Amino acid sequence: MSDELSSPGYDVPPEMQSHVTITRLDKIYNWSRRNSLWPMMFGLACCAIEMICTAASRYDFSRFGMEVMRPSPRQSDVMIVSGTVTKKMVPQIVRLYNQMPEPKYVIAMGACASGGGPFKEGYNVVSGVDKFVPVDVYIPGCPPTPQALLHGLITLQKKIDRESLSGVRWYQKAPIEPIPVPVLGPDLMDPRRYDQIFEYTHAPASPQPEGSAETPA
């Protein structure tokens, strides 16, 4: 423990080395946070099964302090988006993200959550969860094996290690605005882009590009 925590460059008398560790506040803060990341019990698709396997006895991510999978967003630190994000589901995902308390992290597990994956072309598929919520770590693979997920979690831990108390957003003065929840209309609608949608659908005489929902070929 002390090896991991101690900051080098400080003179600790030899007789006290086994009792005393000198460290920085950032370091101890990050160290404690990264070893108690509670993931949300939240499975979407195929990757969720691999996530469960990771939690099960063979891979056992409780070795990293993650055994407490919380079904409630209020008690979780990291959301593992494990699977295809569909348009019908994305309002719920954004809502869950908003409900998570800071500090919160998002892992996009697998190709689908990262960028749409093999189902990207589908009409009900969002091409990557990062279109709506900020993602910290992307794990490619379809599905990533449990060891790949563990590697992703270790990557997240390393990212947390680099954070600093003075820089993190949850200690800034400015309030953190929730992400507006997308609305299901004729297609998925992002409230931040209503003007753009209006402009697009009312563009005079501009021919609809191929792929319009309304005009049969």
Added chain:
Amino acid sequence: MVGWEIIRGLGVTFKHFAETYFDDLKWLGKPRYSQERAAARSSLDSRGAFTVQYPEEKLVIPEEFRYIPFLIYDEGPDGEKIDRCTSCGICAKVCPPQCIWIVRTNDPVTGRPIPEPAEFYIDVDICMNCGLCAEFCPFDAIKMDHDFEIATTNRMATDIFDKQRLSQPASYYASIRPTNFAAEEKARREKEAAKAAAAAAKRPAPPAPGKGPVAG
């Protein structure tokens, strides 16, 4: 007696609990983490704890395991890279989610295609690791990698793999898939020998068959 079956069930869990300690006794005095121990734990005879201590230990990856594809180049005598890929486009055609893009090289003088790719992209955020590209590549130029430790923090910058990122030497391929590599090399040598024999039958003085892939 009500509750007897519950006690019997608890006996099973207790047995599991005890077995983990009996199993540990066998490893007394040996290092805590070792590949050998991981292999023993995940073998069919394992009793006791089943956990593989990733990242200190890793599971033995079977040869057929597939993750993201990679391109193979042969190393020439002077260390130059000779792409096996001839940009025939079969992998791009067979790819189910269509995540492969290939730019064919054209001869600047004649404008005719040269059998090597100018660019080769794979979008790993689309790739479904199905392995069809590797299966149907006639030149054994694209194969599935074993490396799964590729998590990133910025997919826009890293997740479209280009030719440079995808290329690996044939020796790497031989190291991760020795059986397949040996079988393919054997088939290739036989093919070349047959070709040479056919050419020898046709003409009295055949040119020596070139090393590396036969572009076609």
Added chain:
Amino acid sequence: MTEQPIVESPAADLSAQYPDFLTPDSRPNFHGFVLAPERLLEFLKIARDELGYDYLSSVTGVDDYPEDRLEVVYHLYRTTGGPGLELKVFTGRQDPVVPSAVPLYPGADFQEREIWDMYGIHFSGHPDLRRILMWEGFAGFPMRKDWKEAYFEEEVKPFKNRWPGGRAVRVEDSNPFGNNVEYPAGFDPSQWTGESDDPVYDALRRSIIEEKSDLKTDQLIVNLGPQHPSTHGVFRMAVALDGETVIGLKPVMGYMHRNHEKIGERNTFLANMPFTDRLDYITSMSNNFGYALAVEKLMGIQPPERAEYIRVMMAELTRINSHLISTGFLLNDLGAFFTPVLYALEEREFILDIFEATAGSRMMCNYFRFGGLARDLPAGVFDEVKKFVTDRLPRKMEELETYLVKNEIIRARCEGVGVLTTEQAIGFSAAGPILRSSGVPYDVRRADPYSIYDRFAFDIPVRMNGDVYDRFLLRLDEIHQSIRILQQVVKQMPEGPIQTGKPQYTVRVPAGEAYGRVEGPKGELGFYVVSNGKQNPWRYHVRAPSFINLTGLAQMSLGQKVADVVIVLGSVDIVLGEVDR
């Protein structure tokens, strides 16, 4: 079930018997009979009551674009076994209407809703015709051939811009919103009245029939899901409660609808194989099997002997895998947190090791090819399977049974809960363990044998009570039968080739239709494939057992306590990839 006389009816016979109703489908390589929409119900009644076709396996739509015609295709079977009956109804593309089969076959409920959702065919007389996979208000009927998605590139794969001049572009860069969306012309988002769950709640309130109680209790509606730890994924149930008793339940699905069929119709035949892995992602080998069977039926080829054995071996290992998971998670739903599921997953890991060594991936095997397999078993795997099924697995199953089966708490929670009677189970087109635990010995492996299942000695386990406990026990019984089959397979495994002909990436599939079905771990898994002789299937439909098994969920849950809904759902054993596809 009453004894039905088994009428041996070759195709031509029936249309001669009922000339007023049926005309054979005359297109070459197409089967079944065409009948007029207005006579459909009349004939379905005859088929059910006189001919004994009591089991409606699948209902699906086909778009015959550019012809002005939509089809509805029915696949009927007898629960006593034997060949099926295929019926087709044609209707125009403008305001298509077909009478609903729900009064005769309640199992058509969700399937007709899906056809309405995807093709816009209105089913007159359907009790609750709403969109099922997409949301109310979605523009267009996506499975119609002239409907194009936002990221539409070309009609069929392979896309032309991938080679030889394939600069990598993210497809969002070609979409004005970068977001896979497309809006109808003239649409004003600020006028949108909002995403609303009212249709769900209205339907739920309508479905509440009786209100009898001695206590004065409040009625309320509770939503379970879509993010709920016990819904096995992103499934949602709107539950109407009277006190703590369930008086109405409407499943809401589509949160995982990833357009499997639309993508499947753009794909080449072979490219669909890895996509089938992602249907029911726990049982990918079974899905491969069903799809391979359907296409092989069309192509008229047979895999070689060794391939058949390996196929059966993989399918049975998959069944064990799936039943282990479902048993483990049922216990989780019961509140036995984690220990049973950890024991089950431990054994499952060995099966996954076998898959990984053979097919290359733990879950997405992509192992079957038309006319064979992708590759032979690597050295050492066969011995591992042998050791696993003869030594470790029987031992571990015995242990699991000691641990769980007679446990008093499990029995108290499960016995008599979520009952589905024999008639209801057949009516709801329930399949697999749900059907068999309700006393119907119907298993496609015996009823309509495929591959080489007729060579093995095994029993079809049946249980009579149709409750959660019986479904739990039945799955354990099935694991034992699978072990029995596997032990025979490893004894008889022949040597030889594993592929008929040369492996090819473009397969020639003659025009025609085929319905291939296998007994998947969740039940009858069917693939309905229509080919027009090109590289891509014209129609590719999956008869998903998890999806259709959910039809009976409301019936099973009525009158139970709200806590029991969770275990009823657990005992149905759904996988959302297959429910929503």
